[in-house]
Amino acid sequence: MLRGKISSIFLDVDGTLSDDISWLKITESLGASKEKHISLFEKLKRGQINYEDAKIKLINLWQKTGNANQKFMEKTYRSWNLRQDANEIIDYLKKNYLVCLISGATDLYVQTVAEKLGVPDWFANTELIFDSKGNLIDFIYFQNQAEKKHEQFKEYIKKYKISQSKCAVIGDGDSDIVLFKELKYGIEVNEFPHSELQKLAWKSVRKLIDLKEIF
Ligand SMILES: [Mg+2]
Secondary structure, three states: OOEOOEOEEEEOOEOOOEOOOHHHHHHHHHOOOHHHHHHHHHHHHHOOOOHHHHHHHHHHHHHOOOOOEHHHHHHHHHHOOOOOOHHHHHHHHHOOOEEEEEOOOEHHHHHHHHHHHOOOEEEOOEEEEEOOOOEEEEEEOOOOHHHHHHHHHHHHHHHOOOOHHHEEEEEOOHHHHHHHHHOOEEEEEOOOOOHHHHHHOOEEEOOHHHHHHOO
């Protein structure tokens, strides 16, 4: 049990509090091709296309649907469900700890998740930029998601004057690797463990609700 040993818990969103990969799901929800989005991302990872070009192509893909506006995207994000035990576990954790979401997803999505769960503190990787009519025109995304999460974590503990040793992180994938390396208490939530994260994890559980045994 970590009760009394730590004060703050940082949670990932995609794959941890939800089953979704929000980047691909929003592409599908807008009415665009998920395969085209995956292909762009793969080309970016292989260095066949640079970040600016990949970003412009993805925004074009979204804009062509006619749905890439703040109202549609917000309504869509709100309609998605979290894992069935997400609310229960967050309510449980909030009783004894400060809880903060740190996600690689867009700000508009992480904000809706934070509101649903009643979590006041959250960080997203991507800022969506809309024009005065609410149409999506750009976004600011950090390619090194794991390092971005680490920077956001440091910003948070500085703001609240918390020692790093009093923090735990909960996640499932690549973007959590740096925090799992940095923190003593990294807890992986996964049905099928992520090989690298599992090696760095202090503990691994299969379901969110299993976290009650740790916290
Ligand atoms: Mg994740």
